[in-house]
Amino acid sequence: MTTPIQQENPFTKELFIFDLDGTLARSKTAMDSEMDTLLSQLLEKHHVAVIGGGWFPVFKRQLLDNLTCPESYLERLHLMPTSSSRYLRYKNGEWETMYALELTVEERKLIADTFEQAFKTVGYVHPEKTYGELIEDRGTQITFSALGQEAPIELKEAWSGSALDRRQEIVNVMKPLLPEFEIKLPGTTSIDITRKGVDKGYGVEQLHERLGIPINQMVFVGDALYPGGNDEPVKRTGIEAIPVKDVEETKTRIRTWLENMG
Ligand SMILES: [Mg+2]
Structure with missing residues (x-):
């Protein structure tokens, strides 16, 4: 059967x-x-x-x-x-x-400051050419896009996973500093932060x-x-x-x- x-x-x-x-x-x-x-x-x-x-x-x-x-x-x-x-x-x-x-004004500021701190700690330098905003405040979520929000998909795909892609190191620094937040690496070049849970x-x-x-x-x-x-x-x-x-x-x-x- x-x-x-x-x-x-x-x-x-x-x-x-x-x-x-x-x-x-x-x-x-x-x-x-x-x-x-x-x-x-x-x-x-x-x-x-x-x-x-x-x-x-x-x-x-x-x-x-x-x-x-x-x-x-x-x-x-x-x-x-x-x-x-x-x-x-x-x-x-x-x-x-x-x-x-919605994230509060204080939470948004804390997240923005923590990004800056993490970039410094790991020695991350933004690319010379970027497309649109790097850190976007979406109200309920803060999103970092390494090449900018409007970057062409081909460039993003080439960047993702290359030696320039240091998102994991950046996130490793941020996580202990932002215990109340969820930090994710969606897509090819982004880091998303929302409230935990x-x-x-x-x-x-x-x-x-x-x-x-x-x-x-x-x-x-x-x-x-x-x-x-x-x-x-x-x-x-x-x-x-x-x-x-x-x-x-x-x-x-x-x-x-x-x-x-x-
Ligand atoms: Mg999907």
């Missing part, structure tokens, strides 16, 4: 959660029209949440500006930018903040509590579920977590679900 292929039960899922960068859209790029169609079909009857590292303006540029579903579907779309330190829903024609774990797992827990949807009725899709990846924290919630290597694999996944929904 052959062992049947393990089927997930897509019919029963109430909430589909996706990472944004590298999962719904290529890094720093707008979601394409194929993904728009698939997400729109999913949103017709299901709740969809997007938990990403970027802040809301990035969600707007990458996701919302390219999502063409009827406006009424947006009521089922849940946005969690900056690693779910903010949660927005579409109500009365606009995106309303459900919660925002705020990660994508927190987002899943918040969706569970606020929507009353059981964790086993949710599924999470992300390109960084590997150990140390910024999607990995969702695993502690026990959610069904599906790793994808790129946007195309996410599309295949959604297509399969849609086909099996009848």
